[in-house]
Amino acid sequence: MSTLEVVDRRRPATGSQLARGLPGLLLLLAVVLVPLGRLLWLSVTDSGLGGSGGWVGLDHYAAVLGSSSWWTTIATTAVVTASLVLVQLLLALALAVALWHLSLLWWPARFLALVPAGVGLVVGAQAGRAAVDGGFLATWFGLGDAGPSTVLAGVVVGELWRTTGLVVVLVHVALSRVPTPLLDAALADGATPWQRWWRVVWPAVTPALAAIVVFRLLDSWRLLDGPLLVREPGSFRTTGSALVADNAFGAFATGPAAAAGVVLVLLALVLALLTLAVAKVVRAR
Amino acid sequence: MCHSGHVTSRGRACVVAVTAGAIVMGSLASCAVGTSDADSGDPSTLRWYVQDAGSYAAIARACSDASEGAFRIELVEAPADPQERRTDLVQRLRTGDDLDLVGVDTSAIGELAAAELLAPVPGDLAGDLADGRTEPSVAAATVDGSLVAAPWWYEPQVLLHRGSVAERAGLDMTEAVTWDLLSAGASRVGGSVQVAGSTADWVRALVAGAADDPDLGVDALVSALDGPAGTAAASVVRTFAASSIGPGPSPDAAVTFAGPGGSFLVGPVSLVASDALAPVRAELRVAPYPLTSSTSTTSRSPLSGTALAVPASAADPETAFQAVTCLTAAPAQQTLVAATGHLPTLSDLLTSTAVAELVISPEVVASALADGAPEPAAPTTHLLEQAIDTTWAPLAAVGPDTPARSAAEARRLLDGGLS
Numbered sequence: 197m198s199t200l201e202v203v204d205r206r207r208p209a210t211g212s213q214l215a216r217g218l219p220g221l222l223l224l225l226a227v228v229l230v231p232l233g234r235l236l237w238l239s240v241t242d243s244g245l246g247g248s249g250g251w252v253g254l255d256h257y258a259a260v261l262g263s264s265s266w267w268t269t270i271a272t273t274a275v276v277t278a279s280l281v282l283v284q285l286l287l288a289l290a291l292a293v294a295l296w297h298l299s300l301l302w303w304p305a306r307f308l309a310l311v312p313a314g315v316g317l318v319v320g321a322q323a324g325r326a327a328v329d330g331g332f333l334a335t336w337f338g339l340g341d342a343g344p345s346t347v348l349a350g351v352v353v354g355e356l357w358r359t360t361g362l363v364v365v366l367v368h369v370a371l372s373r374v375p376t377p378l379l380d381a382a383l384a385d386g387a388t389p390w391q392r393w394w395r396v397v398w399p400a401v402t403p404a405l406a407a408i409v410v411f412r413l414l415d416s417w418r419l420l421d422g423p424l425l426v427r428e429p430g431s432f433r434t435t436g437s438a439l440v441a442d443n444a445f446g447a448f449a450t451g452p453a454a455a456a457g458v459v460l461v462l463l464a465l466v467l468a469l470l471t472l473a474v475a476k477v478v479r480a481r
Numbered sequence: 482m483c484h485s486g487h488v489t490s491r492g493r494a495c496v497v498a499v500t501a502g503a504i505v506m507g508s509l510a511s512c513a514v515g516t517s518d519a520d521s522g523d524p525s526t527l528r529w530y531v532q533d534a535g536s537y538a539a540i541a542r543a544c545s546d547a548s549e550g551a552f553r554i555e556l557v558e559a560p561a562d563p564q565e566r567r568t569d570l571v572q573r574l575r576t577g578d579d580l581d582l583v584g585v586d587t588s589a590i591g592e593l594a595a596a597e598l599l600a601p602v603p604g605d606l607a608g609d610l611a612d613g614r615t616e617p618s619v620a621a622a623t624v625d626g627s628l629v630a631a632p633w634w635y636e637p638q639v640l641l642h643r644g645s646v647a648e649r650a651g652l653d654m655t656e657a658v659t660w661d662l663l664s665a666g667a668s669r670v671g672g673s674v675q676v677a678g679s680t681a682d683w684v685r686a687l688v689a690g691a692a693d694d695p696d697l698g699v700d701a702l703v704s705a706l707d708g709p710a711g712t713a714a715a716s717v718v719r720t721f722a723a724s725s726i727g728p729g730p731s732p733d734a735a736v737t738f739a740g741p742g743g744s745f746l747v748g749p750v751s752l753v754a755s756d757a758l759a760p761v762r763a764e765l766r767v768a769p770y771p772l773t774s775s776t777s778t779t780s781r782s783p784l785s786g787t788a789l790a791v792p793a794s795a796a797d798p799e800t801a802f803q804a805v806t807c808l809t810a811a812p813a814q815q816t817l818v819a820a821t822g823h824l825p826t827l828s829d830l831l832t833s834t835a836v837a838e839l840v841i842s843p844e845v846v847a848s849a850l851a852d853g854a855p856e857p858a859a860p861t862t863h864l865l866e867q868a869i870d871t872t873w874a875p876l877a878a879v880g881p882d883t884p885a886r887s888a889a890e891a892r893r894l895l896d897g898g899l900s
Contacts, residue, residue: 245571245575245592245596246595246596246597246860259897259898259899260899263898263899265893265898265899266899439899442900443899443900445568445572446564446568446900447864447867447900448568448571448575449897449899449900452897452899456899
């Protein structure tokens with residue numbers, strides 16, 4: 197029988213703690229590094245259909261970065277990601293704040309908010325597409341024949357519908373962690389609702405919001421199912437992930453696809469770091 | 482079980498028969514047909530990957546029986562969509578999936594051969610497999626001068642029309658009409674022109690028609706797209722789109738044609754035997770593939786088909802080639818026509834009464850085979866097709882600059898650009 201011990205993170209780990217942590221650490225490294233290493237290896241070798249498997253250096257990267265279709269796709273992905281995350285964050289904030297004030301409704305609301313998240317990506321994308329392509333949204337807003345951008349908007353709508361509920365729940369959790377004494381004190385000091393929001397609530401929830409935004413950014417950045425499903429010949433490609441999938445599993449150009457995948461991962465890292473930096477600035481203000 | 486996108490009435494009977502047999506044998510996992518394994522030892526099982534597998538159950542069974550216990554053919558259904566089929570097959574062949582025989586679309590032969598995914602045809606067999614076959618079907622299975630697959634079925638596209646609609650539209654169908662006349666005629670009588678087959682097939686045939694050269698390679702097709710032939714092809718497509726006579730290339734073309742208001746259908750000749758057209762079969766007429774423009778003299782129909790190959794990863798290529806020989810021999814070719822309506826590659830059978838009855842107009846088919854535009858048997862054919870499929874759709878967006886754009890896109894892909 198072992199006794200529970202409190203691990204003090206400020207003190208260096210003891211030998212026995214390391215020994216117990218090591219298998220988990222190794223497993224984690226293997227799970228993350230092996231696929232990543234393989235991706236890197238594929239991106240610098242001639243690994244495609246009929247390829248020799250030999251070393252090609254950075255040729256694939258040059259081909260990817262020098263391709264106009266790559267940059268159009270990245271631009272589209274950026275627009276999709278930005279609009280998705282921004283609209284979603286605003287919607288979720290508004291809904292979560294409303295529900296925060298109506299605490300009685302929270303239980304049924306939480307359940308309802310999470311229902312779409314339980315629906316498959318495929319269903320979300322198809323439903324969104326159906327809504328803009330001759331469906332209820334097309335009727336409401338008088339959309340004509342669905343062009344590629346309308347279909348793309350449909351994918352965004354479907355994804356919004358599917359995941360906003362989850363974000364509402366997360367934002368609500370962040371809001372409910374705002375210390376009540378602080379709010380009470382602000383109230384006692386005669387702060388207006390506006391002041392209470394910006395001076396008390398906002399600083400308390402920014403770290404959580406930053407984490408939520410990073411999570412949603414990365415999730416939208418790798419959006420694949422919807423764009424692949426609703427695509428029709430002639431419509432422009434929608435996301436970087438779809439481009440990787442097309443090249444890897446349609447053209448069997450594994451090398452360029454792997455290089456594109458590596459660049460996508462790097463861009464995702466940059467996005468995440470940028471978001472965290474912005475969050476830091478916002479918090480410091 | 483055996484599913485198929487394009488099952489013919491006779492093919493469906495086969496599916497039912499095989500299903501019943503499979504239930505009796507208690508083997509529901511796949512369509513297994515063949516001799517009972519009580520014969521001399523265990524026959525080796527050959528897995529045959531082919532689209533519309535249900536229709537070929539009878540052929541597979543006959544060849545299994547004829548092998549006297551050497552092999553037993555088991556059918557594996559391939560996806561109905563050509564693009565899906567190509568990627569699925571490449572994945573299976575690359576990962577060494579347990580396949581012994583594969584039906585390969587003629588458009589994919591060059592690519593698979595270049596990637597060394599197909600077992601080389603034994604030298605002494607190559608002559609036999611090509612002997613007595615129609616010339617374009619052999620050319621489609623020949624890469625760099627050597628046969629890489631056995632020609633199995635190969636057919637042109639034709640213009641089908643119903644009843645007296647052509648007369649009402651003022652079209653003389655005894656000779657090939659131009660696409661523009663067809664569009665105008667159909668539009669005048671409020672009819673439709675349905676297009677079966679891919680956009681790439683259509684555009685390739687239009688370009689070959691305008692260039693009046695059926696046998697263009699990939700590079701020649703790209704150059705032709707960039708010139709007057711491409712302009713002529715775009716003009717046909719724009720007139721078609723402006724006439725509001727149909728959606729253009731569509732997998733639903735045959736069903737729509739057989740429905741109310743259907744009048745013209747451009748598609749593979751085997752469609753006449755399809756289930757989709759069964760309700761209107763009595764009033765079907767066959768005419769040559771339309772001409773690109775009034776200056777074209779010869780109808781250039783898109784030709785395509787399927788050849789049988791043995792994967793490089795096959796466990797026992799010798800037995801597999803034995804099966805290929807049987808599956809492409811005259812008796813199996815006769816069953817093929819009866820079961821699916823696909824045109825056999827044996828020239829002698831093309832003039833047989835069975836084929837003549839089926840295709841309605843053997844002369845049209847014969848000249849289409851002679852003058853038609855085949856898919857280039859090159860490793861890069863699919864890149865050209867991809868470039869055309871993405872740039873010539875949607876039809877309403879096709880403009881004067883579309884041919885140049887598609888040529889540029891094809892060149893980009895051929896240079897190894899990202900797809």
